[in-house]
Amino acid sequence: MKAVLSSADISRAITRISHEIIEKNRGSEDIVLLGIPTRGIHLAERIGSEIGVIVGQSIPVGTLDITLHRDDLRSKPPRALTPTKIPSGGIDGKRIVLVDDVLYSGRTIRAALDALGEIGRPALVQLAVLVDRGHRELPIRADYVGKNLPTSHEEIVKVSIHEVDGEDQVQIAGSHE
Amino acid sequence: MTQRIESSGYLLSSVLSPEQELIDIRISNGVIAEIASAGSLTPGASVTIESAGMQLLPGLVDLHTHLREPGREDAETIRTGSAAAALGGFTAVHAMANTDPVADTAGVVEQVVRLGREAGYCDVYAVGAVTQGLEGLALAELGAMAHSMAQVRVFSDDGKCVSDSLVMRRALEYVKQFDGVIAQHAQDPRLTEMAQMNEGIISAKLGLTGWPAVAEEAIIARDVLLAEHVGARLHICHVSTSGSVEIIRWAKARGINVTAEVTPHHLLLTDSLAETYNPIYKVNPPLRTNEDVLALRTALADGTIDIVATDHAPHPRESKECEWSEAANGMLGLENALSVIQESMIENGLSNWKTIAERMSYAPARIGRVDASSGHGQIIKVGVPANVILIDTKIRRKVSEMKSASKSSNNPYIDRTLPGQVLYTFLRGEMIVANGELVRPL
């Protein structure tokens, strides 16, 4: 296991992403952050509060469970559903920023876009991830990336988030470990 | 009865008598020719059976077997059923009357006996129906059956109860003239409408209609009082509850001429097996509770229950491969009866082989008034017809569906490991079963 992002690196990445979101959207108006379980939820909350501090008013943050839209359901036993929490303003006409920890094949985001389609019709959808490790299998890209991390298929990227894992860091492990 | 006499005879060396003495025994010309202490007989011209340490018992007599012929030859025939009997150590079986046509005339009972003789695996005695068509209304021609070539002495509507008190009274009285006995299937019909299994904790959970113990006990109580009143002989089929045992114990103490049977399955299996919903465990009377099983074992050990009878009830596969409530009642019993008895009565020290010889040979032959010339149910001594069996009591074997002479496979013991196996069956000196196989295959 090799640490590739420290706790401080992660904080910096979140701050940077928060600024980029405001920049790219020319403010925070109509922005809704939706975290993808499990770790994306907490990253979305952190980004949400950073943006809140920067613009001086809180912005809506919710969660989007994608389980029912996954295309790999049959590879594992059934997974428990995590509640989808849509902020009270809904998503119609909003600028949605999906937040996840790792962008890899893109299938999770594909499922998230489908799940979003069940709920409403946003003005636009953007994507923020802490780590982009490459190897896309779908035409999907992130708008905001904490760190681009070239990896091989065999390697494992392990994201730890304080709220879930007790500490903040990103590690990479070779397949032989 | 046909006798194929082996002129050279057989020497059974170092076998355990029912009384647990090690003896040599020579079978010759259809009878027990010699008995001596172990090692003292020389083979001479006899074929020596490798039998050291095996248990010798008199040939077993089953008072309650369903051979299904005539009418349901798809389930069993007299030939296959009597072969199964021989494999289980029986040299005589009584074929129940609930065939199609019902054995309620001299013609049918004679046919049953004749088919048994032709098969030649064991002696088949016919049970006559008590009432015409088993309908419980009018007496069948009991006298005609008694005086026929079949010489019927046991009468039963088994499968159904003679529930009408007056008909039962008349039947008990009438068969006195030829020393017959009424074998009652004790089941109050109204209390058991649609009944599927023992009524109790398990039936409540499974949502299956209950067959309450009282439906059996109430009939037994009535019938022992009727038997007392008219001074007749009464036999109770397949006693299944501890309450029934108490009533029979009371009746015997009072001097009432009642005998009773218990099946092997009621001595081993309980109603919790219904939780599988597999109708292989559906039987009438139903499997009861563990408390009942223990009471039945005690009663068989102390003689309150006189005999073991199999209630061997073959059914075609489709009658059991279905929903529980659609399935037929009954289970196979002949081939594994003795193993179940060893498991439930001998291994735990409740009883011994001498008592089992009484319960499975002497007493059933007595109750059925089997004629002495047949040799059934007689103490093994020089000069009596050689109806004997040898059991390897040390063996433990997994019961398999494949090794059966029965046409049916509704065997509740399949995949269960049971002790003991009948290896040899001799019917009046003829070796019917050798090494656990039929000498004359089906």
Next chain:
Amino acid sequence: MSDVVTPVLKRHLLSIDDLTREQAILILDTADELARISDAPIKKLPTLRGRTVVNLFYEDSTRTRISFEAAAKRLSADVINFSAKGSSVSKGESLKDTALTLQAMGADAVILRHSASGAAHRLAEWTKGSVINAGDGTHEHPTQALLDAFTIRKHLNKNPEQNGGVGADLTGVNVAIVGDILHSRVARSNVLLLSRLGAKVTLVAPPTLLPVGVSDWPVSISYDFNNAIGECDVVMMLRLQLERMKSAFFPSAREYSRLFGLDMERLAKGKKSPLILHPGPINRGLEISAECADSADSLILEQVTNGVSIRMAVLYLLLGGADA
């Protein structure tokens, strides 16, 4: 990404006995989440695309069949309705043969309604797919009990901060189940489930309509509805089959109704204004008066709605993962 692997359910749902407390709560929680999603205007989820679900109904029960069908379709499963009445099955084809046929058709799940207790257990022995018991004789009806528990939990946790009771069981809830317990599969499943979830269950019935073995159940028994209703949070009325009268279970419909029916007067004796449940269809004026059935405390229509969510949850949890 969500990687929460659940306490895996058994392959079949034949009896509430197949479920631990945790698994039961998982089903309720999953149903809760699915109910939220189903409220959205687009009601179809791709989750079970490519799965085949067979409704095998040997008894007429339009409401249960439709409920399962709606649940399966909302999850994009292919649904085959195999109404056994009037088809080859009623013409003597055995349950086993039907099972083998369904397997050859590639059924991933068979939802079975049958008049024989234990039919679902038998079917499960003969088929590779999951079997869901949709009512077998007088044995069980597990999804009905689950939807009843779900309905109760939701209503007793109505405040927003209680979140519909997600994650919670039914500890401390007093439920009276009233009527023909002896012949009721709904009662059997509910007794097992509600007690497993911590509720206190009282059975209210004439002694003739209680099974002899009821002493072994985790319930109290009452012959006096007026008394039993006092402390109830929930009253679950069972449907009375009128043909029971012929078998001398009770003297007359009028007497039954007077002693064991629910009307406004009796309802008023409840100190906690109990919620009213009924699995339907209702015999108005027999086990429950029209006023009670339509009263504000009656959740009878909501039970129907919740039935779809519960059945979606069961289908998802049985079929939504890898083949076992």
